[in-house]
Amino acid sequence: MSEFKKLVFSGVQPTGNLHLGNYLGAIRKFVALQDGNDCVYCVVDMHALTAQLVHDDLRGQIRSIAAAFIASGIDPVRNIVFNQSAVPQHAELAWIFNCVARIGWMNRMTQFKDKAGKDREQASLGLYAYPSLMAADILVYRGTHVPVGDDQKQHLELARDIAMKFNLDYAEHIRKAGVGIDITVGDEPVHAYFPMVEPLIDGPAPRVMSLRDGSKKMSKSDPSDLSRINLMDDADAISKKIRKAKTDPDGLPSEIDGLKGRPEADNLVGIYAALADKSKIDVLAEFGGQQFSVFKPALVDLAVNTLSPITGEMRRLMEDTTHIDAILRDGGERARARAEVTMNEVRDIVGFLR
Ligand code: AQP
Numbered sequence: 001m002s003e004f005k006k007l008v009f010s011g012v013q014p015t016g017n018l019h020l021g022n023y024l025g026a027i028r029k030f031v032a033l034q035d036g037n038d039c040v041y042c043v044v045d046m047h048a049l050t051a052q053l054v055h056d057d058l059r060g061q062i063r064s065i066a067a068a069f070i071a072s073g074i075d076p077v078r079n080i081v082f083n084q085s086a087v088p089q090h091a092e093l094a095w096i097f098n099c100v101a102r103i104g105w106m107n108r109m110t111q112f113k114d115k116a117g118k119d120r121e122q123a124s125l126g127l128y129a130y131p132s133l134m135a136a137d138i139l140v141y142r143g144t145h146v147p148v149g150d151d152q153k154q155h156l157e158l159a160r161d162i163a164m165k166f167n168l169d170y171a172e173h174i175r176k177a178g179v180g181i182d183i184t185v186g187d188e189p190v191h192a193y194f195p196m197v198e199p200l201i202d203g204p205a206p207r208v209m210s211l212r213d214g215s216k217k218m219s220k221s222d223p224s225d226l227s228r229i230n231l232m233d234d235a236d237a238i239s240k241k242i243r244k245a246k247t248d249p250d251g252l253p254s255e256i257d258g259l260k261g262r263p264e265a266d267n268l269v270g271i272y273a274a275l276a277d278k279s280k281i282d283v284l285a286e287f288g289g290q291q292f293s294v295f296k297p298a299l300v301d302l303a304v305n306t307l308s309p310i311t312g313e314m315r316r317l318m319e320d321t322t323h324i325d326a327i328l329r330d331g332g333e334r335a336r337a338r339a340e341v342t343m344n345e346v347r348d349i350v351g352f353l354r
Contacts, residue, residue, distance in 0.1 A: 002181050004195035008037045009143030011044035011084065011134075014061035015052070016220035017230035018068050020303070023310075024205035024274045025149030031073040033147060033200070039079040040141050040335065041069055043328075046084045046091065047133065050126040051115055051221070063324045064314070068231055070327065071313035080338075082331030084137065089339035093136035094129070096350060100166050101132050105158055111151065135159035140339045144195045150206040151217060156199040163194035173349045193349060204274035211245040214263025232311055235304045242268075242300045247292045254288030256281055268292075268299060275302050 010030055012022060030041055043065045048058060055061065062083050069081055084090055106112070109131055116123035126133075134155050138146055139162075146156055164185065167174065171191055174180040180191040210216040210227040218228045226241055233241070246264045253259060259266040259280070269287075272295075273280045287295050317324055347354050 003183065004142060004144050004181060004192075006037060006145060007141055007143045008033050008039040008145045008147065008200075009042070009138045009141055010147050011042040011047070011137055012065050012068075013044050013047045013220075014058060014065045014083075015048050015055075016061070017228070017232060018065060019208075019218050019220060019228035019230050020271065020307075021149065021205070021208035021218035021228070022220070023068075023072065023231060023307075024208055024271070025203070026147060027068065027072050027074075029147035029200060029203055030069070033145075034075060034079050037145075039074075040143065040338075041074060041079055041081050042137060042335075043069075043081075043083040044134075044137060047130060050124055050130050053124070062328070063321050064232075064318060066324050066328055067314045067317040068310070070317060070324070071310045076327045076331060080331045080334050081327055082335045083328055086328070086332030087140070087335045087339050089140050089336065089343045090133065090136050092343060093140045093339075093346060094133040096346065097132045097136050097139075097162050097166075098129055100162050100169070101135075101158070105161060106131070108154075109158070110154060131155045131158045132162065135162045138197055139163060139194045140342050141335075142195055142342060143197060145198050145200055147200040149208075149217075150201055153199055153201060156197055160196050163192070163196060164190070166194055167192040170349050173351065177345060177348045179345045179349070193345070204277070205270060208271060208274075209263060209267040211241055211267075213246065214265075214267050229303060229307070231307060232314060233307070234311070235308065238303050238307065239300045242296050242303065245296070251289060251291045252284060252287045252295055254284055256284060258284075258288075265292075268295070272299050272302060275299075275306050 010026060012026060033039055043062050045062050066081060070076060074081060106128060112128055115127060138159055167190055174191055174193045180193050183190055183192045185196055208218045210218050210222060212224055212227040222228060226244055229238055229241055245268060248262055248265060259269060269280050269283050273283045
């Protein structure tokens with residue numbers, strides 16, 4: 001038995017202002033993982049068309065996500081940073097995965113149900129097939145580890161199912177092409193072409209919730225800007241949003257159990273803990289018994305101090321986008337070269353003439 005070479009892949013959609021949830025749930029993990037790992041970070045612009053076909057400034061959004069990656073500390077020389085549409089092999093593999101994935105699997109995807117809303121008949125086919133393209137994004141690099149927020153867990157399970165079915169259905173062809181690796185899945189030996197991707201969800205903030213409603217995740221597409229802290233928000237905006245964040249009338253508890261049934265308080269304590277790199281227990285040890293009128297200003301200071309260097313650097317990078325464009329071009333070339341190696345093997349496995 002052997003192992004696939006570790007490769008970290010993740011992507012972010014250019015669908016609006018990046019927020020604290022994207023930063024804490026994903027981008028900060030990308031930064032930490034670049035030490036000692038081969039990492040590929042992608043602005044998934046093709047996914048941006050699934051829920052909304054026409055965007056006012058898609059190019060600007062793509063650049064702004066890339067700027068957020070760089071401003072947060074991702075090194076585009078050590079890692080590959082690019083936009084998805086620059087590598088057509090993602091779409092090619094996604095088509096093959098559309099034929100591997102079963103309708104029954106897709107019908108279980110909760111994000112499709114949430115995003116399609118009541119009028120599912122009017123949702124795009126792209127939105128429905130989104131998780132298949134996401135599996136291709138990762139597996140076209142034979143990615144093994146995927147840092148994401150908690151909301152992407154189900155999509156990654158689907159990526160594993162697709163990889164497994166491909167490996168089993170094409171086992172004979174993978175063997176003949178001499179491109180597989182013997183791995184164990186559970187207790188089963190499998191001659192695999194695609195690895196079983198591991199989600200990297202754990203972290204201090206796997207699901208940051210809306211500041212207006214502790215039962216909804218913080219999201220770029222929430223119509224209320226007060227629901228999220230954007231990476232481009234200035235100190236005044238951050239202060240206003242945290243001051244206006246929904247809370248309950250009680251003060252902060254001293255024990256973690258005291259946060260049960262108080263989603264908004266839990267969320268603010270979780271955000272503080274993640275930004276300060278502390279546990280919620282430590283935060284409650286410091287603020288337990290205090291009112292939100294004391295806690296919220298402390299959270300504002302912490303959020304502003306953490307985010308303002310990133311915001312400043314993003315603004316600088318966005319003033320003249322030549323640098324960002326050059327990074328994306330270079331990343332695109334390097335990503336295409338790698339993806340083409342995989343696709344040549346996949347074309348052989350499935351039996352296309354080339
Ligand atoms: N609230 C969140 N808490 C923790 N992590 C989050 N992520 C998103 N929201 C939260 C993680 O951020 C990464 C990039 O997400 P995405 O842009 O690809 O799509 P998304 O998950 O659909 O994020 P949004 O912000 O809610 O965008 P819209 O509104 O466009 O759908 C992912 O790793 C995600 O888990």
